Amino acid sequence: MLSVHAPVQQPPSTEASRVVDTRPTVLITEQEVKLLTAAAVAAPARQGLFSRWIAAHRAARDARPSRRSYTAHYEFLEHAAMARAMERL
Numbered sequence: 624m625l626s627v628h629a630p631v632q633q634p635p636s637t638e639a640s641r642v643v644d645t646r647p648t649v650l651i652t653e654q655e656v657k658l659l660t661a662a663a664v665a666a667p668a669r670q671g672l673f674s675r676w677i678a679a680h681r682a683a684r685d686a687r688p689s690r691r692s693y694t695a696h697y698e699f700l701e702h703a704a705m706a707r708a709m710e711r712l
Contacts, residue, residue, distance in 0.1 A: 670678070
């Protein structure tokens with residue numbers, strides 16, 4: 624038998640009072656543990672057709688290589704910056 628009851632712990636106070644826990648101890652049998660464990664790890668429910676379709680499309684989208692992003696190269700800005708620098712000289 625397993626006990627799932629833990630006494631309440633409170634920080635010590637300056638007074639000499641003692642906290643007494645009066646809650647009853649709850650005991651769980653091995654059969655209850657096995658039953659609850661089996662219910663928690665049960666097979667998931669079957670997915671519907673639409674859910675499977677969405678999952679397949681998401682998997683296909685994630686499998687594609689991502690597009691490379693190239694930085695914009697504006698040649699006219701280079702010419703303008705160079706002209707401004709030449710004027711300063």
